[in-house]
Amino acid sequence: xEFITTRELKERLSELQGQEVSLxxxxxxxxxxxxxxxxxxxxxxxxxxxxxxxxxxxxxxxxARALRVGSAIVVTGRVVPSYKDPETPEIQAxxxxxxxxxxxxxxxxxxxxxxxFLREIAYLRPRTRLFQAVFRVRSVAAxxxxxxxxxxxxxxxxxxxxxxxxxxxxxxxxxxxTLPPEKAGKYEEDFFGxxxxxxxxxxxEGETFAMAFSRIxxxxxxxxxxxxxxxxxxxxxxxxxxxxxxxxLKELMDLEEDFLKAIVKTVLEKCPDELKFLDQYSGGxxxxxxxxxxxxxxxxxxxxxxxxxxRKAMEAGKEFKFEPKYGEDTAKEHEKYxxxxxFHSPVFVYDWPKDIKAFYMYQNDDGKTVAAVxxxxxxxxxxxxxxxxxxxxxxLEKRMDELHISKEDxxxxxxxxxxxxxxxxxxxxxxxxxxxxxTGVDNIRDVIPYARTPMTCDF
Amino acid sequence: xEFITTRELKERLSELQGQEVSLxxxxxxxxxxxxxxxxxxxxxxxxxxxxxxxxxxxxxxxxARALRVGSAIVVTGRVVPSYKDPETPEIQAxxxxxxxxxxxxxxxxxxxxxxxFLREIAYLRPRTRLFQAVFRVRSVAAxxxxxxxxxxxxxxxxxxxxxxxxxxxxxxxxxxxTLPPEKAGKYEEDFFGxxxxxxxxxxxEGETFAMAFSRIxxxxxxxxxxxxxxxxxxxxxxxxxxxxxxxxLKELMDLEEDFLKAIVKTVLEKCPDELKFLDQYSGGxxxxxxxxxxxxxxxxxxxxxxxxxxRKAMEAGKEFKFEPKYGEDTAKEHEKYxxxxxFHSPVFVYDWPKDIKAFYMYQNDDGKTVAAVxxxxxxxxxxxxxxxxxxxxxxLEKRMDELHISKEDxxxxxxxxxxxxxxxxxxxxxxxxxxxxxTGVDNIRDVIPYARTPMTCDF
Numbered sequence: 001x002e003f004i005t006t007r008e009l010k011e012r013l014s015e016l017q018g019q020e021v022s023l024x025x026x027x028x029x030x031x032x033x034x035x036x037x038x039x040x041x042x043x044x045x046x047x048x049x050x051x052x053x054x055x056x057x058x059x060x061x062x063x064a065r066a067l068r069v070g071s072a073i074v075v076t077g078r079v080v081p082s083y084k085d086p087e088t089p090e091i092q093a094x095x096x097x098x099x100x101x102x103x104x105x106x107x108x109x110x111x112x113x114x115x116x117f118l119r120e121i122a123y124l125r126p127r128t129r130l131f132q133a134v135f136r137v138r139s140v141a142a143x144x145x146x147x148x149x150x151x152x153x154x155x156x157x158x159x160x161x162x163x164x165x166x167x168x169x170x171x172x173x174x175x176x177x178t179l180p181p182e183k184a185g186k187y188e189e190d191f192f193g194x195x196x197x198x199x200x201x202x203x204x205e206g207e208t209f210a211m212a213f214s215r216i217x218x219x220x221x222x223x224x225x226x227x228x229x230x231x232x233x234x235x236x237x238x239x240x241x242x243x244x245x246x247x248x249l250k251e252l253m254d255l256e257e258d259f260l261k262a263i264v265k266t267v268l269e270k271c272p273d274e275l276k277f278l279d280q281y282s283g284g285x286x287x288x289x290x291x292x293x294x295x296x297x298x299x300x301x302x303x304x305x306x307x308x309x310x311r312k313a314m315e316a317g318k319e320f321k322f323e324p325k326y327g328e329d330t331a332k333e334h335e336k337y338x339x340x341x342x343f344h345s346p347v348f349v350y351d352w353p354k355d356i357k358a359f360y361m362y363q364n365d366d367g368k369t370v371a372a373v374x375x376x377x378x379x380x381x382x383x384x385x386x387x388x389x390x391x392x393x394x395x396l397e398k399r400m401d402e403l404h405i406s407k408e409d410x411x412x413x414x415x416x417x418x419x420x421x422x423x424x425x426x427x428x429x430x431x432x433x434x435x436x437x438x439t440g441v442d443n444i445r446d447v448i449p450y451a452r453t454p455m456t457c458d459f
Numbered sequence: 460x461e462f463i464t465t466r467e468l469k470e471r472l473s474e475l476q477g478q479e480v481s482l483x484x485x486x487x488x489x490x491x492x493x494x495x496x497x498x499x500x501x502x503x504x505x506x507x508x509x510x511x512x513x514x515x516x517x518x519x520x521x522x523a524r525a526l527r528v529g530s531a532i533v534v535t536g537r538v539v540p541s542y543k544d545p546e547t548p549e550i551q552a553x554x555x556x557x558x559x560x561x562x563x564x565x566x567x568x569x570x571x572x573x574x575x576f577l578r579e580i581a582y583l584r585p586r587t588r589l590f591q592a593v594f595r596v597r598s599v600a601a602x603x604x605x606x607x608x609x610x611x612x613x614x615x616x617x618x619x620x621x622x623x624x625x626x627x628x629x630x631x632x633x634x635x636x637t638l639p640p641e642k643a644g645k646y647e648e649d650f651f652g653x654x655x656x657x658x659x660x661x662x663x664e665g666e667t668f669a670m671a672f673s674r675i676x677x678x679x680x681x682x683x684x685x686x687x688x689x690x691x692x693x694x695x696x697x698x699x700x701x702x703x704x705x706x707x708l709k710e711l712m713d714l715e716e717d718f719l720k721a722i723v724k725t726v727l728e729k730c731p732d733e734l735k736f737l738d739q740y741s742g743g744x745x746x747x748x749x750x751x752x753x754x755x756x757x758x759x760x761x762x763x764x765x766x767x768x769x770r771k772a773m774e775a776g777k778e779f780k781f782e783p784k785y786g787e788d789t790a791k792e793h794e795k796y797x798x799x800x801x802f803h804s805p806v807f808v809y810d811w812p813k814d815i816k817a818f819y820m821y822q823n824d825d826g827k828t829v830a831a832v833x834x835x836x837x838x839x840x841x842x843x844x845x846x847x848x849x850x851x852x853x854x855l856e857k858r859m860d861e862l863h864i865s866k867e868d869x870x871x872x873x874x875x876x877x878x879x880x881x882x883x884x885x886x887x888x889x890x891x892x893x894x895x896x897x898t899g900v901d902n903i904r905d906v907i908p909y910a911r912t913p914m915t916c917d918f
Contacts, residue, residue: 159908214464
C-alpha cells in the first residue's frame, strides 16, 4: 500500500480527485451521526486537514465508530469533493484501522483549552491547531532566515555555547560545571580548568569569522540567567547574529529592513493557512500588519529625535508611566507609542547614548553617542539590536578600561582591530521575538517548544 | 563607488572582462618584483581568489609596495585574463588603498603552519585556505541538511538545551547552575528549582513533535562531559536528529542512505574548489570516496553477520587488537575493516544486542536484539545511529525498570505510547562526524570554529 501525506494530498488535490489514497495520522475530532460519521484527521504535514467520512457500509463500521479522539489510524478511501469547501479534501473511507489507541481521559479533547493548561501538557500541545500553526511558522521562518543569508553568500557559523568569556553577560550567566558540590568553585579542577558559562551572544566570535569571510551569520541558542518572569523573557532562546565586514551603520539598517521584509514575505507565501488561523486567533490585524510591512518603509530616527517625539506627545497629553529623557533608555510604552501610534510601522532608532550601550560600539564624533541601532516593531517592541563596531583600537581599549572589561582576556577580540581591521557592523535578532511578531502569539512560552524560565524546566 | 565581492567576480567573470571593478578584502600574500607586484587577495566570499597585479605606474606605488600581509585593502582595477589560469580572475590595479593595517609580527604568515599552531590562533585561522575550505563546507553542508528536510515537509524543531532529564546521559552531563559555590548542590534554590544539565540529545523531545507533525528534525548543539581526548570527541558539538512517524527500521535505513547521498551531492556541486583543495590536503582519495558514494549502494548487515565477517577475517590472519564477539560492541578497528577493507562503502549494521543499546529501542522478537542501526562510513567510523522506537508501553516500561530509568520523571515520554502511539523511527548524526567524512580533515578540533575539549575553552 502506497501512503501519501496530507501535504501531498493538498498539493495534488485536483489530480487525486476520485482516486483511492491511504493516509496515516491522528483523530482530532470524531463526530458520529446515525448514518454518517466524520473524523477530523491530521498528520501534521499540512495545516489544512482532510475530513474522513464513513457510513455504516464501511467494513467493521462498529469498530470505526468506537475510535477515540487522539488515536493513530490508517485510512484508505476515495478523494471526493468537499461539500463545504472546495479546497479542503474529503476522504470517503473504505477502510479505517487502528494503529495506536488513546484512552478516554486523553487530556487534549476537541474543545478550546487555555494556553496555560496547554503549557502543562507541552508534550501534547503540538497536536493542537494553534501549535501546529505556531511551530510550522517557526520552522518555515528558520528556513527563510538560512535561505536569505545563504543566497547572499553569507557563511553560517556555529559560535561556541560554552564560553570562558564574561564580557557581555556579567551576572546574567549560567555556570557550566562538572564539579561535585563539595568542590564547587574550585574551577581549576573543573572540566575546562577554569570557570565556564553559557554564552549570552556569539557576536564576538562571529566578528572573528567576518574578518575572514566578509559576511557571516550565526543561528543558535543563547542563554540568560535573568530572574524575570515576563512574557518576553526566557532563559534559553535562539538568536540570529549576522556580521558584515566593510559595512557601516546605514548599510546595516538597509540590510535589517530588507531581511525582515524577506522573512515576512516568505512566511506569508508558505504559511497562508497558518497565518489566517493566527490572525483570527490573535484578534485580527496580524495579516494586515505583515502585508503592510512589505510595501512600507521603516522609519529612521536618532535616539534624540525619538525622545523629542515622545516628549512632545507627553506635552500634548499622552500619558507615560516613565518620562522619556534624553540620554536614557526608552521604555516599552515608548516603543509602543513610536511604532503603533506615531509611525504605524517599524522604526529604527539609532545613535544611542554611549553610556547605556555596549563597549564594542563605534563611538560617534559627538563624544556622546555610539553608532548603535534598535529596530522597534509594532506589537513586540525591540526586534533587532545592532551597531557599527568600534574599529579604532585605542578607543576600544579605553572603553574596555572604563567598563572594567579585561583587555588581556579579550586580547583576540582587540587584535581584530590590529590585524587588518575594517569597518564592520552586525545585529542580533531574538528568534522568539520575531515569532511573536509573526504569529501574534504574545508569550514567548508559546512560541518555543519547551520554554525554560525561572523555576520551570519541564520535559 | 560600487563594490563587488570575489564571489560575484567569479560568477560574472566573462561579463566583467575588461571592466573596472572595486573590491574590499585582505592581503594573503604580497610578492614584489622590480617592475611588477602581485597580491593574493581574498574577501572570503569565494575560495577562488583573484590576483591583484600592479606596477610602478600605479599612483602611490611606493605606498602599495609597503602594504603588509594581513592588511585590509580596497582595490580598484580592470579585470583582465589571467595568464596562468583562465578561471582565476586577475585585477590590473589602478588604485589600492589601505583600510586596516597589519603589523610585521602578524602570526599568519604566507607559509604552511601546523594545525596545532593554528588551533592556538583559532580566531585567525579562518583566514587560511584550509579553514576557508573547511568552514565553507560546514556552512554549505548545514544548509544542505536544512534543505533536504524542508523540501520533504519535515518541521525543524528546537529541542531544549537545558534539561531536567538525565535519561540518556547519566554521569556524562554538565551541570547548569546559578548557585554560588557556598550553596552548591542546593538545587531547590537553583534557577530552575531543580538540578539541570546540558542536553545530550534532543531525541526524546523530538519524538513528542513527531507524534504531531509526522516528520521532524532537530539541528542544534549537544553536550558531553566526557573526559576523553581523542580526535573525534568534543564536549560541545552539533547534532541532527530526524524523527519520523509511521516509519520502521528498513525505511529508516532508506532515509539515511538517501539523505547522506543528497548532502554529499550538494557539497560536491557547491564546493568544487574547496573539495579539490581538501582532496590534495588530505593526501588524495577524498573526491573519489565521495563521488563513488553517489553511485553505490550502502551495504546492510546484521550485527551478527558483521561479527561473523570480522571473525572470519581474524581466522584468515587479519590482526585485531580487540576480538570481535557476538553480543558485544564493535571497536573502531572493526568498523574500519568493514567499511574500508571488506565492503569499500558505507555499511549499515542493524539488529544490535539489546544489552549494549538504549532503553527506547524496539525489542525484536528474538528477545536478544533491538531494531537499532549504526551507519559506518570509510574514514570516520560511525556516522549515524538510529533505531525504530519501542512503541509497546509495557515493554518500554519493563526496560526502563531494568535500567533504573524513572518512569515517573519520564511520564510524558511513556505517554506517547498511550496517546495515539505509532511505529516511529529516527536517527542522530553528529555534524562534525559528517564534516570529518566530507573534508578529510581528521580532527574534530579542526572542523568546529572553537572546540571545547577537556581543559580547553578558549576564545
